[in-house]
Amino acid sequence: MIKDAVNAVIKAILSDKDYLSQLDAKIGDGDHGLNMARGANAAEEAIEELDDSANVKEILQAVGEAVLMNVGGTAGPLYGAGILEAAKVVDENSTLDAATLEKVFGAMVTAIQRRGHAEKGDKTMLDVLIPIHETFKAENTSDKTFEQILTDARDAARDGVEFTKTIPARRGRASYFGEKSIGFEDPGAMSSLIMFRTLCGYWKDNFK
Ligand code: ADP
Ligand code: MG
Numbered sequence: 001m002i003k004d005a006v007n008a009v010i011k012a013i014l015s016d017k018d019y020l021s022q023l024d025a026k027i028g029d030g031d032h033g034l035n036m037a038r039g040a041n042a043a044e045e046a047i048e049e050l051d052d053s054a055n056v057k058e059i060l061q062a063v064g065e066a067v068l069m070n071v072g073g074t075a076g077p078l079y080g081a082g083i084l085e086a087a088k089v090v091d092e093n094s095t096l097d098a099a100t101l102e103k104v105f106g107a108m109v110t111a112i113q114r115r116g117h118a119e120k121g122d123k124t125m126l127d128v129l130i131p132i133h134e135t136f137k138a139e140n141t142s143d144k145t146f147e148q149i150l151t152d153a154r155d156a157a158r159d160g161v162e163f164t165k166t167i168p169a170r171r172g173r174a175s176y177f178g179e180k181s182i183g184f185e186d187p188g189a190m191s192s193l194i195m196f197r198t199l200c201g202y203w204k205d206n207f208k
Contacts, residue, residue: 002056003047005202006063012198013040013191020194023187027174032187035073039080042070056094060087074172075125075188078112082129085111096203098149102136109133116171123169123181125188128160132196147204154200157193164189 013020013036021033046066047059054062060083068080085107094100109129118124120131134140135153144152164186169175174186 001206002059003050003052003054004206005199006043006047006059008202009195009198010040010044012194013037016191016194020187020191023185023190026184027169027177027181028187029173031073032075032191035071035076036191039067039071039076042066055092056090057087057092060084060090074116075191078116078125078188081111081115082108097146098136098141099138101153102133102138105129105133105136118171121167122171123164123167123174123186123189124171125186125192127164127186128157128189128192128196131156131160132192150200150203154197157196161185161189161193 017033017037019033020036021030024030024032043063043066046062047054050058050062064080064083064085064087066080067083068077071077071080086104089103089107090100109126112118112126112129116124116126118126120126132153135149135156140152141149162185165183167182168179169177169181169186172188174181
């Protein structure tokens with residue numbers, strides 16, 4: 001089940017590879033799709049080696065290591081570190097609910113910030129990942145069904161990408177474009193949205 005969710009994400013990244021590189025070509029060096037596809041292929045190989053009973057911790061660990069070791073550029077190692085940190089906060093008893101996702105996204109954001117020192121508003125993947133994390137916090141989930149929470153999180157992710165269009169980049173390669181980066185979505189924010197949107201779709205279809 002968890003393996004299937006990860007495979008759905010891998011497929012989504014591979015099919016949007018060119019789109020992600022096109023976004024990066026506008027405010028970077030045009031390789032984000034290629035980097036993400038390299039990560040997706042490495043992740044696919046890594047989880048193929050695990051048996052079907054592998055738990056969420058083992059899967060996140062294998063994917064995180066594969067991404068960290070195989071993907072160059074800025075985003076790959078940040079995603080890899082984030083996934084490895086997320087692996088630390090889950091175990092074989094973890095259930096798929098808002099409290100678990102709050103811990104998982106909190107761990108990812110912490111690891112990405114520790115390495116990359118970016119804040120919300122710098123026009124990076126964090127403009128999507130931080131709002132996703134917020135929606136899973138207890139104060140934002142009371143009286144909501146899990147499905148509603150996922151819808152809120154997906155909307156927050158989409159709004160995060162829209163937000164990146166309105167601001168200049170302050171981290172990574174896009175920061176060299178300064179004010180000229182306004183008007184374009186951040187490619188890393190878009191890859192985070194694509195991956196999260198895919199997970200939400202998978203969860204909604206499979207956990208009713
Ligand atoms: P590179 O910039 O080395 O070519 P990619 O194109 O694969 O690497 O990734 C670019 C993405 O990395 C950006 O769109 C942005 O979302 C993300 N990024 C860059 N710097 C940071 C940072 N310091 N913290 C978080 N994300 C970052
Ligand atoms: Mg790039």
